[in-house]
Amino acid sequence: MLTHLTTCTQAARRFLRSSSMTRAAALVLTLLTGFTGLVYQVTWQKYLATLLGSHSEATAAVLGIFLGGLSVGYSLFGVVTSRLVARAEASGSAPRLLLAYGIIEAVIGCYALLFPWLFRAAQSASFVLPHTNAGVGFFIDVCLAALLIGPPAVMMGATIPLLTQALSRSLEDATRFHAFVYGLNTVGAFAGALAASFVVIPKLGLDGALVAMGTINLFAGFIYGLLGMRDDAQQTAAPALPDAEPDAEVDIGGSWMYLAVALLVGFAMMTLETTLIRIGALAFGSSHFTFSMVVAAFVLCIAVGGLSVSSLTRIPKMYLAVNLWALVALLVGLYFLLPQANYWVFVLRTAFMNLDVAFYLYYGAGFALLLAVIGLPVLLSGVTLPLIFHHLREEYGELGSLAGRLYSWNTVGSLLGALIGGYALFFWFDLHHIYRFAVAAIMLAAVLITVRLFNWRASAVAGVLPLFIGLALLPPWYSMMMQIGLFRMEDPPPDLYTGYKTFVERQITPSEDTLVSYEDDPTATVSVRILKSPTGGESISIVVNGKVDGNTAGDFVTMGFLSVLPALMADSIERAFIIGLGTGVSVGELAALDDSKEVIVSEISPGVIRADEFFAPYNLHALSRPGVSVVRSDAYRSLTRSTEKFNVIVAEPSNPWVTGVEMLYSREFLQLAHDRLAEGGVYAQWIHTYETSEETVALVLRTYGSVFKHISVWEAGPMDLIILGFKDKGPAIDYHRMIERSKRPDFKAALERMGITSTAALLAKEFLPVGTWHAADFEGPIHTLYRPILSDIAGRAFFRRAQARVPYTGFGKAAEVGAHNSLLRQYIDFRGKRFTDEDRLAAIAQACTQSRGYCIPLLAKWISESPNSEAIALARASALNWFRAVKPEERHPKRLIDAMSVLYSREAAAATPQTPETASRLTQAYADFYYHAAPFSEDALLAVWSQCREITKPIEVCRAEWANRPNAAFDDLAGTAEAQKRFLTECMAETFAGPKCKDGSREAKKLLTGYSSKFN
Template sequence: MFALFAVSGLAALVYQSIWTHYLGLQLGHAAYAQTLVLAIFMGGMALGAHWASRWSPGRRRLLLAYAAVEALVGLAGLLFHPLFLGWSELSQTILLPAAGPLGLGPALQWIAGALLILPQCVLLGATFPLLAGDWLRRGHSGGEEARVLGGLYFANSFGAALGALVATFLLLPRIGLPGAVAVAGALNLLVALGALMLARRHPEPTLPSPPSAGNAPVARRLLAIAAASSACSFVYEIVWVRLLNQALGTTLHSFELMLCAFILGLALGGAAVRGLAARIGDARRWAGAMQVAMGAAALLSLPLLARSFDWVGWLMQSLARNDAGYALYLLGSALVAIVIMLPAALFAGTTLPLFTLALRREGGGEPALGRIYAANTLGAIVGVLATVHLLIPLLGLRGALLLGALGDIALGLALLAQRRNALFKATLLVAPCLALAVLFGRIDPLAQASAVYRTGEASLSGARVLSMEDGKTATISVVQRGEGLSILSNGKPDASITSLRSPPTGDEATMLMLAALPLALHPAPREVAMIGWGSGLSTHALLASQRVERLTSIEIEAAMARQARAFGERVQRAYLDPRSILHIDDARTVFAGSPLRYDVIISEPSNPWVSGVASLFTVEFYRLLRGRLAEGGLLVQWMQTYELDDALLASMLAALLEVFSEVEAYAAGDGDLILLAPTGPLPAVLPAAWGEPALVAQLSRVGLDTPRNLLFHRIGDARLLRAFVAWQAQPAHSDFLPRVALEAPRARFAGRSSELLQSLIGHGLPVLDLLGCRPPQALPAWRWDGLGSAQRQRHWLAAELAAGLRGGAASPALLRELPAYAASLESLLALSRRLDRASLPLWTYELAVVAGAALGPLPPSTLQGALIGPDWLDPDDADLRPAEAALALSMLDAAARRDPPALRRWAGELLEADPNLISPLLRSQAMELEVLAAAALGQRSDAARREPELAARSPLIGWLSRLPAEGTGCARAAYTRP
């Protein structure tokens, strides 16, 4: 029976984990959605336990009833996914559009969500009273009662702790949500089969005597205390998770490890009751002692939480940033969670069997099993709702935990009220614990804002926390560092803005480009929706255009919008303009229930490794957004490329490309992509957007003051992006296989980046020009101190090198800002005056350095006299130069002219030359150019196969080598020649 109930507990936690994902897709991930999902789960359990307590007395064959319940749960698990899909299709196509105008959409979603999981929850709630009732009927009484109750509670909770790990670390990565819920269903069927075999093997126990009337007031008191104890326990769990999120990171992995640590503590509490069964005489006194000990342990968790940031910092600094290091980091995270949670959770785990035992001894009999279980789960519902929606907003995280701990201590003292000696001992225990919690349990705000799980530093140096607020879903803080302000969610910066006296941040460039692109491309952006508030700068910039009639911003955390007021006049239109409407809700919930059709939807959520956010980058969510776009509408999607690898980015891009046939990519701030996905053909840039002075004043700060400057950031269209996806061979990211949520935390820990797409702008080689995805253009002479992005810095460098070649010397600005490149330029010019075979390897190296920085960003017109018809070479010395030098110059001339046939010829010939005379850097560039020219011509290249060691150094070669045979098709006709 222990083994059966352990497997049942494992399946139950798999259900809870998977149902949270499923219902989050329908109901959203906002705080009230999460708590109501848990309320449905716990409420169903309470109903099931209450039903069992009323049904089981006088009934025979409880073990068969238990088997039947497990079988029904299993069948429901096997049918859950198709039922969910059918309901989703029906609701999104028929019911929600009809109910939306009546304001009934949210209620309809909640009724449906409850109906999807409530029957199974009711059945799960009945399992403990049925199984425990059968076992206790088999002659177990006195101390044996405690052994049975504690043992069953241990087995079920231990299985549940394993279930939390199995769901996230084993099932989800391999078989996704449908497979995981099916596995849970299969486990329930196995448990049902095992229970059926046990029932046939062992004779049916005799019916127990009807329960006596007992002491009704004492029974009611025990039920109330059991409910209140459970409520306090959930206060701890929620606060622990919220505070540990700031130390360990708000990821799916961290949450499941914390949940496992908490449930493991509950399981050990059940084991303790089983082990101490012979000594438990007065169950009420033992329950009171456990309540006091639980509150004291919860108080002591506060000083440990304050130290957790240092422990995580030590972990981050000690571990290698790779997959093995991440596995050790997860192990360390689990240990941190166990140290903080397990003591109080262990005492909490003793209370349910002790309260049950006490109620049975007060004459509650067999119904006590279900009545206590029902009271316990109802208390959990109250605890969850009160903590999230009342205690945290009013008292903050620390205050909520202190109140919960004192509440448990008060409950324990109430149970010990008749025993003065016990009261005195309890006071001696509690007083020092309370003093330690008050004196050493205050967490340094600089630690909370440090994002130690990313940086390895347990405090923000040189910064000042201006404000901090514990919201319903995250702790939001505003931090000042120098002239800049940042707004952070659980320590992770979501937006940074500097004063107008300082250069703009990369975040500013991204936020303003998110506003600029739809205003520049959509002729009438009257109805606009924005996902994610951040600093409010994007909303502020959009409202600078009078063409926007209404802007609906959707933010999941109200504290984010409140704290962003600290940015002052930089975001004031977001708060003061009557066209600005703010919804505090989950984006899925808003769009699923909204009857509106938007001209533009801008999606700028948080990072996809944050738990719950990855669902905003899936095929299913993009289908929902497309259905909410008006005819000719435009989706503007932000994606990060930092803390993410190529495979994960490709998976998210594949999801977007599956729903929108025409997608265009722009590079924004360093590490940020902006994707444009129209419902029809890609629109052209409209110069009218630059006729609005208030908007231009915003865009000029980040160099977007002309259409030409905006187009400079264009990477390419859907064919280029599909080639990137094909290179990685990744399936589209789906709600039902959440790879990004599971794998992105690992990529973040390892410090990976997907830099290829962004690097194509300003790349040293003319990749986008030759593929036809971005025509070359002459740009203004930017100043170094006004560039604001790596792409512009590369363009500035290219222009300086080209001018230096033509002028015969490096400029003072180049010597000052990038002296290494200036030195290569001067060395190349000096070597060219006396070039021979002895100096050829060094000459080809310096040539590769200069050409590799100047070729890509500049159009042919700007490269005249530099790499096309070079003025810096004496024409009279042409016949005296080594043949290899002539090959190198011919190859670079063809590249500068964007002539793929000639480029393929000269690059191929250079690769055939003596490798001892050509620097490895130039040979690598020759291979990249040969493969690039072949791709532009829609041909295959075997250059990479001839020298795999050289090709392995370049991700560009790996990508180009896997392009479809017809190339990207961006503008192939321009290079198709006889």
């Protein structure tokens, strides 16, 4: 084995001996290491979100550490390169720069393989180190993050200095080859940006992604090592200029303008990238797909810009200045186009059907649209650094040190762009202001380079001041259009295809909706809209990144019930923790309860907190109530650092496709929440069943079930669910205490505000009783921080505009446990004859307000038990209204409801012949409407199929039966003809089970054991 490996190594070395092959191999490897670099950045960001949180400060800190490390690396390895070259020249040998670089790549690969263990050690250290206050704690964790990703980021800064010096054949060749290294490394980064979010992390998880990328770096290090250890030492380094001291660092004193331009361009482009990511979130939706697409577009265009320089045979002095002034002109023109992004992206979206196969086509088309809009200006920014390098290398011969210093300054600019342009400025300015700051930085860079190259005088420089003034006087972007969130609309509105201006004039400007607040804070774009209803009423919506996060009319019941329901069931409600402020309704309802002593609200967005003034009349003045406090922080970090116990924890963020929200659905976060619950405590989570899939809901429930041993699911509003996780089982089944509390004045007033006026109506909202989910024992993956699959699955379901059902649990042990633990069923049994028709009507009316229509089985059961009740007509009217609103395609709803009554009586089902079509319809209803408070009878469903008839006897068979009847020879011939006619008529009218009945019966039996491909 060792001999074989040695032979392969020697063959590889022989293949790589030629200078051309060496350069080609190095460039291919540069592309691969660029790929791994971006995957590392995305992966580390997700790791460190669990240490620092996912709020804007944490994101800025991680990006700052990464860019700061790169900057240090560029500068450090520029010096190292100069020293290696000087030492080699002193000894009369070729510098083994590729060997050094191979060692660095191998170290990066080893570090990646060890990172999961290093990260867990840092987490443990974070818990051990004292966090005297939030600021000190965050500083400590930032230092730990710097220790984690700082070293590899510094090492990544070796690529350009070492390879430029090692493989440039001459000073004349340096510009071209440097552009190749820069361009191909960036092309790899482009591929990594897309692959990380769309493929690598969803398929491999965080640990698996690091193993894969670390292996690539080890391979690259091995090949670079072979290149660096060639026997004939053919490596060449570009010579220093004759008058340069070989062991001296490059003196940049005379060319500070070039480096200042590099810094300004770095600042401007990072600021623009942040701005465009925010605009992309408003146009495409705030998912990780949008983030990756914008980053990839930037990286690709920068790469193309760098590679374009390598194709130039001659570079006139004016190119750099012309390039920067052209960039300014394009960015100013783009300023007027970007506010239209919402419109044009939605026009594009209407061209694609809501199907899985269209997902990549849509994002591919979106990427192409993005390139068409920002491609040329970003490409010109990518041209800038190679052009600056070209001008500087004519003055300085130490290419490695020169490249290191240049890229160090540029990366410092990017660091400042991330921290200042991408974070700090948002405390005072909106997107359009920050965009103009970036353009001003490019304009200043253009002025500096023009002065440097053409020796402009002060008077000439003063002549460009009107340009800066004109930039400052540009009109602001149209806020209403920026935040309108067209990406969530199902159908194209009228006038969509008439052009942006006409669409705005006809659809947006005349709208009666009023935008009363708009701001771009460091975390999100937050706005408040007053909506007018057709009846003249008003409601207020909080809109975050173009998505309505709560409305005082449509979401009031859900948001109020989200906090009141766990309060009804928890042992105590003295201390509560609420994740997300939203409209403040959940906070206000919980804080208004008599026994509530303290409510802590964790809200990540300062804009949402400031918007509360508009919602105070609707949320009982939540933030002004005693005991209510707001912590502006990421919920994961807030709970991690808290040592207190809470009786109730409520999580409002309900869309797991939104970047950052998926952390709240992870096993690690749920375990954290579980550990922070006091004995008898309850955790409540709001989740939608619209714009999502059954796969998403099942994944969420499996993850909850892996942490909470007792969970139940309740319906809050149309298409809204509340998942309850219990510290102990007792509160989940103690409906007596729940009923007693619901009659207290404070709870009664809260429930009445939500339209719940009776015990039956309250209990009818329970959908999956405690124990049902665990009894069903659904197998499948769970969502963890280190295998984050939820955002990918949820994002694809959002694209399809899917509507989810909670997985069917009307079988086996799950059906048994569900029926036993159903609070409404227990209440009905407890009440017995005291459960009146009025109670039934209240329960049915409440259930008919939900999208799943569990009023239908309640009514069908009532019809089965008391078909002559006069109150049934009122209940049927509610049920028919539900069908008209939710299932208008059902042509005969009354007939279906009446037919479903046989699913509660085996005798009734056995006495009614069924066609295969009717039996199938009833079986589908069994699956669609199974409700643990009014469970269907398995025996009744089997009896339905036992009465399935589909085939009549052919006349030939009947004639044969007539001929073979007993005593045929002794019949009275006179009456035989009439008797035969009667016999054949009756015989041919008989039906019996055929293939459809038999297949349907088999599928029904499968449904009763867990899964049917036909009826689930």
